[in-house]
Amino acid sequence: MAKRVTIGEVAADAGVSAATVSRVLNGGAVTEETASRVWAAVSRLDYTPNALTRSVFAGRSSTIGVVMRDLSSPFFLDLIRGIDDVAAANGSLVMFANTFRQRDHETALIQMMDEHRVRGLIVTTGDQTDARIRRMAEGGTPCVVVARRFVDPPAGLHTIRLDDAAAGALMAGHLAGRGRTSIGVVTSGDRPAQRERVAGLRRGLAEHGLALPGEAEASAETEREAERAVVALLDGARGRGMPLDAIVCTTGRLTVAVHTALTGRGLTIPDDIAFLTTDDFPWAAALGLTVITQPSYEMGRRAAELVVDNPGGSADVVFEPDLVPRGSTDRGGRPGSR
């Protein structure tokens, strides 16, 4: 590896001391004449300052750490976009790690971020990483947990999440309003946020005199599991004499899988069954899918701002969901039919 030009060499070339070069670079008090000599040396030698050393001195990097569970989900994509925009506006880079839902890697990844002395940390990891995150926040690194709650957060640890119960209520109101009466729901695992969405859905349905029996609820980790879950839901409900006329998916991650299972079954949406899912994405409009949306870009921005501003205490920022009605939940041509 070619030897790097150091501040000392620039100093020698410009005929000044290293301290003076540092001052020129960081806007200290220097003569215009000296400054121009230094800049000349900088460009002559193609000097690229070492951000690592600077950070060592500052005790902290200017980089923002991000540990995500699932890059491929549209929600996370927009989240990253929001984070990245704020980072760019602050001259920060983003140190990124994707865990691909491998929980056992998450803690190690967070530890690495800590070792790199990131300026702040934004995560969507599971609660098995809580202890590590807590220590990081207590150590003075602002942390933001996205998409879930955090029990008894220390100062410097913030959460950003959706009003999950409201999302469920929104779903319930929409479906009930369109005359759907027998609803099945597929969730992503049985994490708290997912459960709150289902709870909201259940309460909302109850207000309309509709029930959501436990057997009409299934959770899946993988796409394959989701497809099987849909089939089981469909068959189970029919077996109980309550064939489903709507299926709800509480996560954008499994939208494709649920949709595939439905159409693979030969069901027509919305005639045979209504389909309501979560998180908007580029194809949703073309496919005519009704979706619950989260302001994910805005959530990313807020997360990064919390890191950058590092307010005192522990913020719990809750965003409200919205619903974009499209054809997939229209009143069916044959209401009540299977």
Next chain:
Amino acid sequence: MAKRVTIGEVAADAGVSAATVSRVLNGGAVTEETASRVWAAVSRLDYTPNALTRSVFAGRSSTIGVVMRDLSSPFFLDLIRGIDDVAAANGSLVMFANTFRQRDHETALIQMMDEHRVRGLIVTTGDQTDARIRRMAEGGTPCVVVARRFVDPPAGLHTIRLDDAAAGALMAGHLAGRGRTSIGVVTSGDRPAQRERVAGLRRGLAEHGLALPGEAEASAETEREAERAVVALLDGARGRGMPLDAIVCTTGRLTVAVHTALTGRGLTIPDDIAFLTTDDFPWAAALGLTVITQPSYEMGRRAAELVVDNPGGSADVVFEPDLVPRGSTDRGGRPGSR
């Protein structure tokens, strides 16, 4: 910000010198007894070593830098996945920056990566960044340019790309084989790689006695432009008495836009017009879209491997495209019709 525990404090706590702690941490020669005393101190004090300082000493970070143009494209998503997997296997983190197609930011971002002394750099930026990348490679940082060529690369600068001409030929053969005769094509800007795809398409069509007139070719930067381009293509061809019976999109970025323009026009795929696009994505199967695929995950892996292995010279790795036939290019019900 709480004071961080340093190696010196661990040393004091364990009753040894800092050098010994360092040896324990990095696998030097130490007594088992000393080692266990040190580890005890490490966990007692919750010591998190400073990766920044380590890197300063090593002259280089262990992080891999990635500058991407467009996170939202499925191609880049899989590319990142491949990079991230290799990075994880090597204990590296990925420093990530998305330029959102803002060319003027790209050079600055690359400069920042250089300042952070990344172990290597992977970019999908435009050729206005070439000078900066070249200097980085010459300075000893392995660089990988993805999805395009690089003129006269120095040692340590590698390229990874698709055989674009072959992609075009694949498209031509497929469409000609299905009886399509009047083809229009939408590209992403007029970058060299896109031009090569069109050239391959044109040559391939010629082999089947078909022409691809310049007027049947349009390039777009944004989705809106793409939609307009499709309309113009459709109208122009009809005006020339050669109504299109197939439309090709050479970039995954604009697939939605082209598809929307087509269906928005009231055209049925593939009866009225065949649609062939680039880059597979989760919904392509559900929508029945025929696509040209690139092994994007594998390309990401290779890119990261080139960074990690840093072979001498300058590699130019070319991957072959494939075609996944689906309904969108089936022989239309009314062949030759508009």
Next chain:
DNA sequence: ATGAAAGCGCTAACAA
């Protein structure tokens, strides 16, 4: 096997 001391590239006191 261990410690003392030097130094990685930079910044920030302190003098001059």
Next chain:
DNA sequence: TTGTTAGCGCTTTCAT
């Protein structure tokens, strides 16, 4: 305004 000096937290000779 500028240079000298002393670190930042760590690794690595070189002695012992």
